[in-house]
Amino acid sequence: MGRLISFVALFFVAALLLSSARADWPERPINMVVMYAPGGGTDTVLRALATEMSRSTGWVINVTNRTGASGALATRYVLNKRPDGYTILGASNFNKYARIVGGVDARPWTDWYFMQAAYGIGSWSVRPDSPFQSFQDLMETARQESNELTISTSGAGGQVHEMAAIIAQVTGLNLKYVPYAGGQVATLAGLNGEVDIAGGGVHEHIRLIDSGDLVPLMQTGTTDIVTTTGKVIPTVSNFVPQIRDRLPLNGPYTIGIRRDTPIEVIRAIEEAFFTAVQSSAFEEVVRQRNIFVDVMVGENADRRAAELEVITATIFEELGIPGARTTEELGLPETKDFDRWWPPSDYAPLTRNP
Numbered sequence: 001m002g003r004l005i006s007f008v009a010l011f012f013v014a015a016l017l018l019s020s021a022r023a024d025w026p027e028r029p030i031n032m033v034v035m036y037a038p039g040g041g042t043d044t045v046l047r048a049l050a051t052e053m054s055r056s057t058g059w060v061i062n063v064t065n066r067t068g069a070s071g072a073l074a075t076r077y078v079l080n081k082r083p084d085g086y087t088i089l090g091a092s093n094f095n096k097y098a099r100i101v102g103g104v105d106a107r108p109w110t111d112w113y114f115m116q117a118a119y120g121i122g123s124w125s126v127r128p129d130s131p132f133q134s135f136q137d138l139m140e141t142a143r144q145e146s147n148e149l150t151i152s153t154s155g156a157g158g159q160v161h162e163m164a165a166i167i168a169q170v171t172g173l174n175l176k177y178v179p180y181a182g183g184q185v186a187t188l189a190g191l192n193g194e195v196d197i198a199g200g201g202v203h204e205h206i207r208l209i210d211s212g213d214l215v216p217l218m219q220t221g222t223t224d225i226v227t228t229t230g231k232v233i234p235t236v237s238n239f240v241p242q243i244r245d246r247l248p249l250n251g252p253y254t255i256g257i258r259r260d261t262p263i264e265v266i267r268a269i270e271e272a273f274f275t276a277v278q279s280s281a282f283e284e285v286v287r288q289r290n291i292f293v294d295v296m297v298g299e300n301a302d303r304r305a306a307e308l309e310v311i312t313a314t315i316f317e318e319l320g321i322p323g324a325r326t327t328e329e330l331g332l333p334e335t336k337d338f339d340r341w342w343p344p345s346d347y348a349p350l351t352r353n354p
Helices: 002-023 041-057 069-079 093-100 135-144 159-171 183-191 202-211 241-246 263-277 280-288 298-319 335-341
Strands: 030-034 061-065 087-092 112-126 149-153 175-179 198-201 215-219 250-258 292-296
Touching: 030 041, 030 069, 041 061, 041 087, 041 112, 041 183, 041 202, 041 250, 041 263, 041 280, 069 087, 069 093, 069 250, 087 093, 093 112, 093 250, 093 298, 112 159, 112 183, 112 202, 112 263, 112 298, 135 215, 149 159, 149 183, 159 175, 159 198, 159 241, 159 298, 183 198, 183 202, 198 202, 202 215, 250 263, 263 292, 280 292, 292 298, 298 335
Parallel strands: 030 061, 030 087, 149 175, 149 198
Antiparallel strands: 087 250, 112 198, 112 215, 112 250, 112 292
């Protein structure tokens, strides 16, 4: 009997110590590992998010960049750290590319807990001395000649690559995709004349468009965008009406926490996240770059992560993207069967520790 009482007492002491330790979390700086290069859309949005999370909590959140393999290098780095909340993933698109083309096996909706803060839309631009001064010019040249056009992307198999491949599929454009370490670097490649077309996001192109250093061809939103200097960035649907139902082609900006992290820690990060995305400072950063605040967490985010992975794996299979895993290889349904498939039998909402 004495041993039982001692055991129970020890259990409660341990539980109390654990609870106290989590209440004091964090006791050291948090590292947000962003999967794309500094200056691009993902980096800009998530740095602003980290700043506002720090401001509201007093936490120290350091942001570092680990680029490569469509986010797989950053993903593996975070996965190899302890699941204690001190290392979190700064991602885009719920990190869908890491599993489809990066060879990572962790699933976004069972191994991660993602929170979506905002989204951006894609953009194509050219130098002022380009022979193409509009998307219509591009289309007419493509019909007359069979020359391959080069376009910069944020990485092989990444968001800019996917958007460009969808447009090429619909229009018949013959594109060669040149990968760079993020949208900002891809934009600079176009500015420097390394490629025919600068791929990226509106947020990465808009200032260069306003300054006259780039000429806009199109963007993947649903309506035209008018810049502060009165320049128009037309929606691609002006030139390709059949793509209208697929717009906007956008890229969500997300942070990911390992799902086996203590639930109290996840909820603390989530609370700081909510405060940050509602702050006027964060809203101003994204507004200036034509990025849109769009918050999604919990089961809705899990479902969206799975759905995006199904859509992209299907598109990459149709396009024959080298090295891309198929929906069958990933254990996913066909797009038409998604609603019947979700939620899969091994899915559980994050309501307690796994």
